[in-house]
Amino acid sequence: MFSGSGATTPDTLPATVLQPFGRTVVNSQQQLELIGSAVHFGFSFEGKECQVYASVPNAEQHNYLQYELDGVYQKRIRIDGSSKEPVVIAAPTPGKHMVWIYKATEAHTGPIALAKVAGRKVRALEKPAAPVIEFIGNSITCGAAADPSEVPCNSGQYHDQHNAYMAYGPRVARALSVNFLVSGVSGIGMYRNWNSNGPTMPEVYERVDFQERTTQRWNFATYAPAVVSIALGTNDFSNGDGKKARLPFDSAHFVDRYVQFVELVKLKYPKAQIALLSSAMINGKNRNTLQNCLTVVKQKTDTAHPTDKPVAVHFFQPMQARGCGGHPNVEDHAILAAELTPFFRKLLPVQ
Structure with a gap:
């Protein structure tokens, strides 16, 4: 594996020269570790192919x-831990081409380490200046279990069906021509998780990879989102695996933790517009309960911060999700994004 250290040559970009967007770290080998869902970086090259050294x-x-x-989505690429060969990206024609590479999986899947990009006249690209939306959430926000096109549902490993690029958040951002961050963890909740009492999002949000054992903190000064979207609650309502003891949903506890988490987010991003989303996977009585809880969270937050922008709330239309394990699939995410795009358009500053 190449180390990415050393001087830049006209045909090589060390990973440290790339301009990533999202949660990343540079490790001791001077490799760029892609951590968060849909964290991405861009580069241009000339000719018919380039090589990405990832491990x-x-x-x-x-x-x-x-x-x-060149602005057209291509496909997912599997990176095997045992592979020593670079990823070859081929273009159909010669000339200058632009590539944007995204991490398809969430932080808990583990990092992908980049050493360098090689190609003729390869150059790093920066994201165009634009407002930023941060999408905080769970497996839905990660695009987990959404894409069984290569590995069918109920087979392979959990992350084999992840497709963060096609999740609702990145879709909304592309529709509105803005930048985005995805801060999501499958199974996570506000006061309890899918099948455990924690660690919950409020407990791991400040950790660079959303894992409790990690001591490294994320530098929130890296970005200043115009809007922070929070979509949590699905797992708080879950009955878990049906084996582990699970108390009934506690509305008061949920609201208290939610209000505290909004305070944490406002502390990190004092000027951001806060947006609360319900869950497309919760229906019936629980749907009404969640909506009522979010309304109370908004009321409490707005009362505590009378001079801030009022909290915005969006209640999803009910959906019968068609992805793996009852999650939205790629087509469902397109529906969610179409529903959300007008909502977020109203929240963004005039460009």
């Missing part, structure tokens, strides 16, 4: 990237 720290594991070529 997975554990030789027995695998992970996924996905990419756009």
